[in-house]
Amino acid sequence: MNVTRYKCSVLAVDDDPGVLAVLAAQLAHDFEVITACTVEQARGVVGQRAVDIILTDLNLPDDTGLALLDWCRRNSPRTSRVLLSGTARLEDAADAINHTQVHRIVLKPWRPEDLLQTLRAAARTLLLERSHEQLLEDLRKLNLDLERRVADRTRELEAALAQLQQKNRILEQMALTDQLTGLANRRAIDLIARKELIRRTRTPSALTLALIDADHFKDINTAHLQTGGDHVLAWLARVLSDALRGSDSLGRVGGEEFMVVAPDTDAGGAQVLGERLRGRVAASATEYADKPIRVTVSVGLAVAPLGVSVGYDQLYKAAAAALKDAKDGGRNCCAVRTVG
Numbered sequence: 001m002n003v004t005r006y007k008c009s010v011l012a013v014d015d016d017p018g019v020l021a022v023l024a025a026q027l028a029h030d031f032e033v034i035t036a037c038t039v040e041q042a043r044g045v046v047g048q049r050a051v052d053i054i055l056t057d058l059n060l061p062d063d064t065g066l067a068l069l070d071w072c073r074r075n076s077p078r079t080s081r082v083l084l085s086g087t088a089r090l091e092d093a094a095d096a097i098n099h100t101q102v103h104r105i106v107l108k109p110w111r112p113e114d115l116l117q118t119l120r121a122a123a124r125t126l127l128l129e130r131s132h133e134q135l136l137e138d139l140r141k142l143n144l145d146l147e148r149r150v151a152d153r154t155r156e157l158e159a160a161l162a163q164l165q166q167k168n169r170i171l172e173q174m175a176l177t178d179q180l181t182g183l184a185n186r187r188a189i190d191l192i193a194r195k196e197l198i199r200r201t202r203t204p205s206a207l208t209l210a211l212i213d214a215d216h217f218k219d220i221n222t223a224h225l226q227t228g229g230d231h232v233l234a235w236l237a238r239v240l241s242d243a244l245r246g247s248d249s250l251g252r253v254g255g256e257e258f259m260v261v262a263p264d265t266d267a268g269g270a271q272v273l274g275e276r277l278r279g280r281v282a283a284s285a286t287e288y289a290d291k292p293i294r295v296t297v298s299v300g301l302a303v304a305p306l307g308v309s310v311g312y313d314q315l316y317k318a319a320a321a322a323l324k325d326a327k328d329g330g331r332n333c334c335a336v337r338t339v340g
Helices: 017-027 039-048 065-075 090-099 112-155 158-173 186-202 217-242 267-282 312-328
Strands: 009-013 032-036 053-057 080-085 104-107 207-214 249-254 257-263 286-288 291-293 297-304 334-338
Touching: 009 017, 009 039, 017 032, 017 112, 032 039, 039 053, 039 065, 053 065, 053 112, 065 080, 080 112, 104 112, 186 207, 186 249, 186 257, 186 312, 207 217, 207 267, 207 312, 217 249, 217 257, 217 267, 217 286, 217 291, 257 267, 267 297, 267 334, 297 312, 312 334
Parallel strands: 009 032, 009 053, 053 080, 080 104, 297 334
Antiparallel strands: 207 257, 207 297, 249 257, 286 291
């Protein structure tokens, strides 16, 4: 950035059009001047474009200049804040500095050279900060370019290539997506469940974990071979996904077994969720090699009630036990267990 050629913008705010005209005339040579008569107008300007410096009177018709500067501090922190005040009370200065973190104060009536000196100093500070940021960005790009060059040279060496291949294998193993269904894989859905358990320690709420198993899936693999079984699993993933809320998460944990993490779901909600999942699958069908295929699922749901501290292993074991209850109950049904 060429700091000598960049013309900083100044938003001058005063309810007196005459004062604004004087400010515009005095500052026009050094700055791009925008004017506003009210706090509302000033906020509209800041909301529509970048403003480098805001220069506001203390007393405005719809609010105070301090309120405007405080709003600017929160909504446009990069804007330098200058208070133009007709009072010289120490209390006003202290309030401006302590509460709105105003950068500079100019007293009315001002001398044009003093005002220009104040705003030029603010502009220099802003431009130096931006120049520093640009230098940091340039340095970051240079470092990235250097890293790429080093990586390119390193890959030419056999040992480095072997190390890179090893890292690629590790990355593949750590991939979070199940390739067949496109769902989260076991590692990913486990992470989601653990994060939800951590979240509920900060924001207490009920949590349900459900395990879903396709009934007699071996028969499908026998009748339609593995390709047919894969087709059914991909279809089943879509049916289950369509039955969930946007806040729920679905993953394939292995074979024909899926897991659902349902935040803010108590025992009653778990029963509704389980029946919805089971019912959607039972009412649907797919076709493979011109043959219709129907499948049912057993659903085991474990509920961590509001206010009950539960670990992931404990919740997962409860869901697995509930799934066994559903299978022992004749399959194509759901069972709910409450933990704690």
